[in-house]
Amino acid sequence: VRAVVFREPGRVEVDDVREPELVDPRDAIVRVSLSAICGSDLHFLHAKAPLEPGETMGHEAVGLVERVGAGVKSVSPGERVVVAFNIACGACWFCERGQSQLCEEARVLGAGLFGGSLGGAQAELVRIPNADVNLLPVPRDIDDERAIFVGDVLSSGYHAAEIASIRPGETVAIVGAGPVGNLVAQAALLHGPSEVIAIDLEPGRLALAADAGAVPVNAAQRNPQTAVFERTGGRGADVVIEAVGTLAAFERALDVVRRGGRVVVVGVYASEVFPAQLGVWWARALDVRFTGLCPVHGVWRRAMTEVARGRIDPLPLVSHRLGLEEAPKGYELFDRREASKVLLRP
Ligand SMILES: [Zn+2]
């Protein structure tokens, strides 16, 4: 079967790979109808995260269940499903408490040895372990292009807004208006804030955030701290959600939050080191929360419902629709930041 494979740092190809098989009675094989390229795939492309040449890539997919093992109860062949980007056991201490991102046996599709040596989702067929836990049926009225977001980016944004404990009338600022920031903004608006302010440098992203109902602030044109303070009686935002994952973005989040406010960090960090003057954080009574990866299994049903109701719509974020064979071009566009979301259709 055809799949996107890692060749060497900076180069992916579409090639024939061995067809995935059921190896455990709880497995399912999904015939992928749509997959996508995600920001974290770029870490593999550039070998910032290790992948062996020839290993397959991708962790976002929607498709039809092709075959299931004898132990699978909740999905059956022919059913349309979305795949969880993070493959959990569903039964450990953390999974039982809704924190599946901390699962004792957490694995990730298309992440090589580091992700548990599962095949990637940018392929015609993909094996999903613990299918009862890691596949969610897609309602008939939600198309593939919307549903695919529920397996990762949309649920991540939805979860960040949820753990921010936004109260009606509060002001929410979002640092970063990329796909996650945009979906955070849409989800935050469901909690009844007085307004959601989206801070970014790129006019295109800000325009999409404004379409979604946020107040855009272009940090290339004006000081975002001044802009946020002007709108909040000089105090700063009650809640700031950082959706970038850089030290500059984290610092900006601290700059625009009010005393006693909450900072939620959904941006992804690895080895960055940040100097914090704890006395300042303590005196400001800051509440800083890190989401970690999204505990998608505890979130995606609610997220899917919001998509079905049309209260969150990821579709405007799709910039490119390519065939699976054009994946290398998709990676290039995405890597050059010329694409916000690239969908690949096998
Ligand atoms: Zn992803």
Ligand SMILES: [Zn+2]
């Ligand atoms: Zn678990």
